[in-house]
Amino acid sequence: MKYYLKRHAVPIIAVLFALVALFVIGNAVWVEDNAHVVLNGILRVGIGVAMILLITKFGFPKLSIQDTIKNEPLAVAIFAGALAIAIALLF
Numbered sequence: 001m002k003y004y005l006k007r008h009a010v011p012i013i014a015v016l017f018a019l020v021a022l023f024v025i026g027n028a029v030w031v032e033d034n035a036h037v038v039l040n041g042i043l044r045v046g047i048g049v050a051m052i053l054l055i056t057k058f059g060f061p062k063l064s065i066q067d068t069i070k071n072e073p074l075a076v077a078i079f080a081g082a083l084a085i086a087i088a089l090l091f
Contacts, residue, residue: 045087052086 069075
């Protein structure tokens with residue numbers, strides 16, 4: 001448990017610092033608008049990625065895309081890039 005806390009300490013501290021800076025610098029309406037955009041974006045991206053993974057798993061079962069790319073680093077990189085493009089398109 002400590003290992004995971006240490007591993008994620010820097011990103012957590014960075015996010016907390018950014019939130020504190022957001023509250024100090026911005027006004028309440030601006031903070032609320034940004035929070036709304038971020039939370040909706042996280043929800044949309046999460047649903048989009050889940051749909052992409054479900055489609056590749058069950059929509060094309062004969063291709064077995066996820067099982068095929070599991071052991072190929074280049075295929076994993078291409079698939080991650082495709083997911084990044086899909087996430088960008090969701091916004």
